[in-house]
Each structure stands twice: as structure tokens, then as C-alpha cells.
Amino acid sequence: MKYDVVVVGAGPAGSTAAKFLAEKGVKVLLIDKSKFPRDKPCGGGLPLRVLNRFQYVKNENFIESYSYGGLMYSASLKYKAKVQKSEPVGAMILRRKFDFALVKLAIDRGVVFSEGKAAKDIKILKDKVKIVLDDGSSIDSQVVIGADGVWSLVAKKSGLHQRRNMVDMCVFQEYKVDKETLDRFFGEARFCYIHARFQGIAGYGWVFPKKEHLNIGVFIKKEYSNIGIGENGPEMGKSKMKTNLLEIYKNYIKTLKKNRMIPEDLEMRRYEGGALPVAPLEKTYTDRVLLCGDAGGFINPISGDGIYYAMSSGEIAAGVITEALETGNTGEKFLSKYQVNWKKDFGKDIEILLRSTKNFREQTEKFLKLASRDKKLADITLGMLHGRLSIREYRWKLIGRYLYVYFKDLFGLYGS
Secondary structure: OEEEEEEEOOOHHHHHHHHHHHHOOOOEEEEEOOOOOOOOOOOOEEOHHHHHHOHHHHOOOOOOEEEOEEEEEOOOOOOEEEEEOOOOOEEEOOHHHHHHHHHHHHHHOOOEEEEOOOEEEEEEOOOOEEEEEOOOOEEEEEEEEEOOOOOOHHHHHOOOOOOOOOOEEEEEEEEEOOHHHHHHHHOOOOOEEEEEOHHHOOEEEEEEEOOOEEEEEEEEOHHHOOEEOOOOOOEEOOOOOOEEHHHHHHHHHHHHHHOOOOOOOOOOOOOEEEEEOOOOOOOOEEOOEEEOHHHHOOOOOOOOOOHHHHHHHHHHHHHHHHHHHHHOOOOHHHHOHHHHHHHHHHHHHHHHHHHHHHHHHHOHHHHHHHHOOOHHHHHHHHHHHOOOOOHHHHHHHHHHHHHHHHHHHHOOOOOO
């Protein structure tokens, strides 16, 4: 069977790319190894810029609820930065529902969806790409999009894959809770909690209240830690200190209960975990191949959020491929436009965040002490972290406000 484009992976990146391609009249096949709806490791916090860029996501089929504020605590719990707005600061989703809604939207636009089938091999030939599936069948196309996650088969088979010993990790659980419980602990504003550097980790713990669920998790940056997943799981890294992420998560739950941030009778159930990319790949294109979302390494290196970059990269890929098919040029040179375009679009944000990661990690306690004393600094900080404010537009405002608050604190103008 022949298609113009085959998209491997039906997460936000793949579904978005498929949707935009189909709207241009491109014959698209979207494949995924899972049956939908399916769960996906994620906190479920959706930056508002996703809604601003992709207006159709505002539909109730996608969004569970909205949060109107947040609290970010320092590692010592001594300081907290608080933000509360009359307008939403973030949206909450269930990935099982959100991803399936994106797939159905792509199908409505004319995309052919094949679920429960995994790509086992990708062969890039002179005149086409051949995708071999796990049932032995094969599909031909002019271009293939790899949207198949951090361990992307498409990236590996096309030669774009880089050794990914360094990955970020997360562990979380999603609890079903009633409205009364959510009202009691998170108020009508549905405040989110962020605990920076919990137990000294290079990452944070989170609590995200939703419509009928409570998502609690821990995100840890791998490049600064040695992680053991579970008591007998794989250990990665070279540090002498071994960090067991599951134990950190259990301690996080205990701390939340002790400080009455969640119900004491909330019972830990089976936890979920996942790997996240650390940074974009050096190259995200080659002959007849583009990589989107986690497969391309697109992620906020401080917060771990990747949905905005996934959907944006899918949209950008669709634009470049449509032009490539129209001109009959699907080679590497033409498809290099994709990398130029995503770098112009959101690449600068990721670059700034990557440079800021180490300083933010080391200065968190001091930073939150100042943010706890200045509402404007807190607002800019949480707004940038949650994607409400543009990193490029607000970074100098953040630096300027930080220096203002720093010297005001230095001269004792806040009092004791």
C-alpha cells in the first residue's frame, strides 16, 4: 500500500503533523503500536500557549479543567512563591483522553489510522521509504515522520539517533478523587504545587489537581543524578551517589501528607514512569525523514514539558513536507528547512533554558526566597516555567526584576 506520508507514532506530535498534512490534501497514514485510547506517562499540565496556538484544543473534548494559581516551594519548604490570577494560568488534561481526541481529529480530516501495529524496520530507498510492520506487512511512502518517542525507531534506522544514555526520568500516579476533596485541598482556583529540588534532586515534585483526578509525580534531570528505577531496576550514570527515584516519590507522598497538602488516606497504587529527552538532536532531518516531538528531543529542560514543542514541530513538519511533495524534492537538502524553521520558532527558547538549567538548579533556594517576597518576580518565574509567558520575551524582564529584588533584599528593605 502506498501513501504520500507515513507518520510513526500517534502522540501529540504525530497526530498534529498528520492533521495538518491531510488538510493540505496529502495522503497520510498514521500508525501506532498501541490501541487507543491509551495512557501516557505525563503530569497532564498543558501550557496556555498550546491553546493559543492550536485554538481547537480549547474544545471540552481536550481539556479537563483549568488552574488559576500555583505555589512553588523551595527544597527546605521555608520559602514559597505564590501566584493567583483571575484568568487561567494553565490547563489540565488526561493524556488518555487528550491524545485520543487529537487522533480522532486527524481521522476526521482524512488521515488513515492504523493502531496496534508497531514499525519494526525503516528502509530509505532512492525513490521511496519502506516501513516494515511487526505483522510482516510493509508500507511505501514518499516521506516518513518519526514521532515515536525518545527511543525512536525512525531516528535509529535513519541514522539520526544519538546514543541516549542521558535521559530525564519521571515517576507519577493519577488518583481518582471527588470534587469535595479537590475543593478542600486546592480551592476553587485549583492551585498547583511545585516542590523544587525535593530531597536535593535536580528536578522537582508536582501536584496537579484536575476535574476528577489528582496527578502527583517527581521529575528528575538525569545528567545531574544517578537513578535506580525501583529496588531492582537499571542504574544509570557515573555518580557515587545512587538515587532511587521510587523511594524519592514515596517520600514525596509522605511529605505532602505531613504538610496536609493531600489527603492522609490517599493510598499509593501502581506507579507509572517514563523517560524524557534531555535536548534536541543535532540533526532532525535526512533524506525522506523528519523527526518530531520527543523523537527530535524537543522538551523544556527545566519543567520536562514537551507537548507544546511536539505539536509545534508536527505543524512545522507538515508545512515543509507539503512543499517538498509539491516540488517533488524530498531529499535531505530540501528537508533541512524543517530544522531551520523549528529553530526560528521555538529553538531559541530551548537553548535559553538549557543554558539556564544549571544556574537555576544551584540557586533555587535563594531565588525562591526572593520570589516569595515579590509577587511580580513570582509571576514572571511561574509564568515562564508553565509556558504562559514567552521565554524570549520575558527573560530580560526576569533578570531585571531578580536584580531589583536581590539588591532590595541585600539592603534589608524587606525587613527581617
